[in-house]
Amino acid sequence: MRGEMSVIVRTIARITYALILVFGFYVILHGHLTPGGGFQGGAVVASGFALLPVAFGAAAAKRYLNPSLMRHLEEVGSLAFLALGFLGIGISFFYNVLANSGSLFGAAVPFGPNSGILNSAGTLPFMNWAVGLKVMTGLMTIVLVLLIGAGKEGKD
Amino acid sequence: MIAQEIVQVITLVLILVGAALAVSFKDLLASILALAGASLLVSLEFYILQAPDVAIAEAAIGAALTTAIYVIALRRTRRKEKE
Numbered sequence: 001m002r003g004e005m006s007v008i009v010r011t012i013a014r015i016t017y018a019l020i021l022v023f024g025f026y027v028i029l030h031g032h033l034t035p036g037g038g039f040q041g042g043a044v045v046a047s048g049f050a051l052l053p054v055a056f057g058a059a060a061a062k063r064y065l066n067p068s069l070m071r072h073l074e075e076v077g078s079l080a081f082l083a084l085g086f087l088g089i090g091i092s093f094f095y096n097v098l099a100n101s102g103s104l105f106g107a108a109v110p111f112g113p114n115s116g117i118l119n120s121a122g123t124l125p126f127m128n129w130a131v132g133l134k135v136m137t138g139l140m141t142i143v144l145v146l147l148i149g150a151g152k153e154g155k156d
Numbered sequence: 157m158i159a160q161e162i163v164q165v166i167t168l169v170l171i172l173v174g175a176a177l178a179v180s181f182k183d184l185l186a187s188i189l190a191l192a193g194a195s196l197l198v199s200l201e202f203y204i205l206q207a208p209d210v211a212i213a214e215a216a217i218g219a220a221l222t223t224a225i226y227v228i229a230l231r232r233t234r235r236k237e238k239e
Contacts, residue, residue, distance in 0.1 A: 027212065035208035043213060047220035054224050139221060146225060150232050 004057045013055035020048035024136070031128035033116040038131025045132070046139035058147040067144045070137040077134030084123050084130060098122035164204055171197045182237045184230055192223040 004010070027034075028041030053061035088095025099122030100108045107119040174194030181187040195218035202211040 036212045037209075040209065040212040040216060043216035043221065047216050047224070050221055050224040054227060143221070143224060143228070146228050150228055 004060075005055050009055050013051050017048055017051055020051070021045055024048060024132075028128055028132040029125070030118065031132075032121040032124045033118065038128040039135050041128075042132040042135025043139060045136040046143075049136070049140045050143045053143065053147050058150070061147065062144070065140065065144055067141055067148070070141045070144065074134050074137040074141065077130050077132075077137065081127055081130040081134070084127050087123060096122040096124070098126075160204065164201070167197055167201050167204065170194075171201065184233075184235055184237060185227070188223060188226045188230065191226075192219050195219045195222070 024041045024043075024045035026041070027036040027044055028038055031037035031041065049065065052064065085094050088097040091097075098104075098106050099120075100106060101122070105119055105121055105123075105125045107117055109117055109120050171194050174190050174197060178187050178190040178194060181190060196215065199211045199214040199219060202208075202214055
């Protein structure tokens with residue numbers, strides 16, 4: 001198939017693709033504890049997605065990744081971030097209503113130094129996921145639109 | 157402390173070498189790869205200067221995504237620069 005790279009590149013891409021995606025989702029999930037967050041993790045996931053068209057060619061990537069679905073998911077991400085910002089509007093904009101409430105990501109953090117509790121910080125992890133969804137789909141839309149424009153006319 | 161400064165100087169010199177190579181190569185694919193290497197070294201420098209947040213963003217966007225975008229753009233243009 002045209003646009004494909006060599007066997008070495010395709011094999012390495014098959015191995016590293018899952019690892020890059022897992023690392024990106026790890027950075028998003030631990031955004032409130034470790035360096036990185038929604039933007040950084042989303043960029044890592046998008047670079048993992050961008051590996052597919054580079055290694056396997058544009059036609060193979062377009063079978064798995066749908067640009068209009070990506071665009072709608074980006075809108076969902078930004079709307080989810082805005083909705084989370086309005087969740088505590090009764091007290092103030094961006095008020096963290098879920099912190100210390102006992103729900104998901106709502107565990108109370110004990111006093112003193114600790115190694116970081118994943119199930120804490122209230123709405124911040126949800127905001128990280130919203131920003132991560134928006135960034136990964138937005139950057140992937142850029143790459144896919146470039147690919148579609150590159151394959152539209154001319155000899156390639 | 158002195159070892160950290162030596163690593164920093166080596167990294168900065170390699171960044172300059174990578175940037176100079178990216179400008180001077182006539183083969184544009186090699187130029188893109190030199191730019192990706194310089195970007196990866198910039199990310200290492202951010203990590204040495206204790207900004208791991210910026211280092212992750214630089215490694216993901218500067219080294220990986222812009223390289224993919226440049227390679228896609230290069231497919232529609234000439235690979236060699238004119239003399």
